Amino acid sequence: xxxxxxxVEDSKTQAQQIKETxxxxxxxxxxxxxxxxxxxxxxxxxxxLIVLDVxxxxxxxxxxxxxxxxxxxxxxxxxxMLTEKAxxxxxxxxxxxxxxxxxxxxxxxxxxxxDTLQELGILED
Amino acid sequence: xxEARSPYKMRPPVMQVRVEDSMDIMIVRDTTxxxxxLLGFSPAHRAQLASAAATLAELVxxxxxxxxxxxxxxxxGARTGLQISSETPWLAGVSAxxxxxxxxxxxGDLVDDILLEREPAPVIIMIMWxxxxxx
Numbered sequence: 069x070x071x072x073x074x075x076v077e078d079s080k081t082q083a084q085q086i087k088e089t090x091x092x093x094x095x096x097x098x099x100x101x102x103x104x105x106x107x108x109x110x111x112x113x114x115x116x117l118i119v120l121d122v123x124x125x126x127x128x129x130x131x132x133x134x135x136x137x138x139x140x141x142x143x144x145x146x147x148x149m150l151t152e153k154a155x156x157x158x159x160x161x162x163x164x165x166x167x168x169x170x171x172x173x174x175x176x177x178x179x180x181x182x183d184t185l186q187e188l189g190i191l192e193d
Numbered sequence: 194x195x196e197a198r199s200p201y202k203m204r205p206p207v208m209q210v211r212v213e214d215s216m217d218i219m220i221v222r223d224t225t226x227x228x229x230x231l232l233g234f235s236p237a238h239r240a241q242l243a244s245a246a247a248t249l250a251e252l253v254x255x256x257x258x259x260x261x262x263x264x265x266x267x268x269x270g271a272r273t274g275l276q277i278s279s280e281t282p283w284l285a286g287v288s289a290x291x292x293x294x295x296x297x298x299x300x301g302d303l304v305d306d307i308l309l310e311r312e313p314a315p316v317i318i319m320i321m322w323x324x325x326x327x328x
Contacts (some may be wrong), residue, residue, distance in 0.1 A: 126303075140237060148236075154222075154244065154247065155244070156244050156245070156248050156249070156299060156300055156302065156303055159240055159241060159244040159303070160241070160244075160302045160303065162240075163237050163240065163241065167237070168236055168237055169236035169237055169239070169240055170237070170240040170244075171240065172219075172222065174219045174222070175219060176219060176222070176223040179223075180223070183226075183230070183249045187230075187235070187236050189234070
């Protein structure tokens with residue numbers, strides 16, 4: 069059975085693009101459109117991986133990631149932050165929040181996402 | 194195109210990206226992630242190195258001149274690391290201390306070492322060393 073990814077992304081267009089990338093490598097994707105919803109989904113039904121946007125309504129991705137990593141029910145789930153904020157401060161904020169990777173949303177984002185899924189053992193090489 | 198320089202012995206990977214406009218920043222980031230992956234850095238550390246390289250490329254691009262970002266493996270005794278470097282001729286005559294303070298304040302969290310080699314032309318060098326927690 070395919071592994072499930074929880075995608076937390078408020079933009080429906082971007083969520084659809086990322087979902088298609090993840091499904092193209094055989095993963096199932098659930099989508100949450102804001103931080104609190106993402107946290108509830110992750111706790112209620114822990115996925116194999118969480119792909120998390122930074123700019124989210126109500127609670128940003130850094131806060132969501134910190135809460136996921138503090139909760140024993142979700143702390144071991146790998147988190148990849150996928151974001152438009154690519155600067156040094158944002159990168160370090162994401163990694164210090166506990167993200168396993170921090171990938172800017174640029175033309176290479178899909179490739180980097182798949183590379184990281186392989187690196188984390190979510191996908192086979 | 195300039196050649197990479199380092200205070201350390203260099204080893205593969207040896208990569209370089211010519212940066213002429215803002216699109217090339219993405220290529221710098223991508224190439225850095227790949228170079229860091231070849232050396233065995235974890236995804237999180239690849240992200241740090243990619244951010245450092247992209248920030249250096251952006252800084253240099255703001256001077257209005259095309260330049261080359263070099264990515265090289267480096268060896269120091271038993272240590273292996275990834276070096277990111279770029280020639281910065283406009284820094285000739287500028288206080289090295291001031292440059293290093295500015296660079297460390299912007300990128301000091303991303304890499305282990307930030308150096309300014311003066312001769313024959315100024316080169317900014319940033320290095321992250323590989324260790325067990327970074328693989």
